[in-house]
Amino acid sequence: MSGLQVYAPLLALGTWMTIKLALISLLLSLFLGLLGAGAKLSTSRAARWMARLYTTLIRGVPDLVLMLLIFYGLQTWLGQLTDRLGWAYIEIDAFTAGVMTLGFIYGAYFTETLRGAILAVPFGQIEAARAYGLSPMQCFCRVLFPQMMRFALPGLGNNWLVLLKATSLVSIIGLAELVKAASDAGKSSFQLFNFLVLAAVIYLLIAVASNSVLHRLERRFAVGFERGAR
């Protein structure tokens, strides 16, 4: 494939951008997912209702629509807000918008996964932790989290792969990630097909690599549990 050397840096930058985008969105959505799962399991009716509204709305609307809504809508709102306050114009760049929307959307999916995982930990464990006088934070970090991860990881892994593939949508709002880099390189070298296929292969490689990391994590969190006969 001629022209590969010329465009290799562009593709490498795009790949790096995709990985960065996916990882930061993962962190945000894990955070939102934990909050959402906590709200769904809380005793407050308002919190449960809010979390339910969040997951239903987000999972009922396509991610691309939400992305455009947040990217363009938030920009307009922010413009009006800064106007009124007399501040300088703040522009949301594509990366921030991408992280915010992906984090917000996948937070709803993580909420469901994590809720299931928390419910799978026997309640006696938490009661025991409370009886030993652990603070809520200690109870979460030392007792709940290490145990729930074993149940959460398969679902989290699936969500992560979906999130990774969804990062390609951010190229639509103009971020120079892998898809955009590949189609730019392809258009200027008149080898669009080859470059797009190359980008697809890079996505596959990232997915394969993350599968092996997930596998290792699954083994790590399953320490102390015997696997059933298969």
Place this chain on the structure above:
Amino acid sequence: MIEVLLSYWQPFLYSDGQQISGLAMTLWLTTASIGMGFVLSIPLAIARVSENRWVRWPVHGFTYLFRGTPLYIQLLICYSGIYSLAAVQSQPLLGAFFRDAINCTLLAFTLNTCAYTTEIFAGAIRSIARGEVQAARAYGFNGWKLYRRVVMPQALRRALPVYSNEVILLLHSTTLAFTATVPDILKVARDANAATLQTFPSFVIAAGLYLIATFALVGLFRLAERRWLAFLGPRR
């Protein structure tokens, strides 16, 4: 909101004057690719669980490729990638096929959903109790008859809850069609936004339409599950 609705309700629902658009286009894209994907995925799912590895592996390769890469890049390859090849342009039939945006979109969506559906159905076929297949064989059911009478009726039923997720995901994925200039709901919303500068209302209307379509699908699948999965529920 009212302003955008008043001037754009027609394109949002069924037609922009020249061709079908909006909700009608989205529903057409969804049903057409789900239908074709379903038909293709049944033989592929049976091949996927075959004992012959030369039958099993090519199907596994296909599903691995299509499930491991983003749909957007598959659509780009179908829509602009393939048509940029000189070999395709020089062939009148292929050239005519790939020049039409809607053909490329349907091709990409069908192949993508077919890959996911194949794995869903293959999983369902694998989950059928061995004893049932053995019993059927003992009664002289073989090959075609075994699959038509015993394996598939059960596998398709048991796959229904997972399959409904896939259908809803595909409905959501059809939003990508606007990148290939197909006038689906999102394309109309973008046009309305560009023309009226009413960003928030335009996209909120689109989101509302997708939400309604999603809930309608969820309701339909609930009815289907009540009909075909009644045997899994509590005895009445």
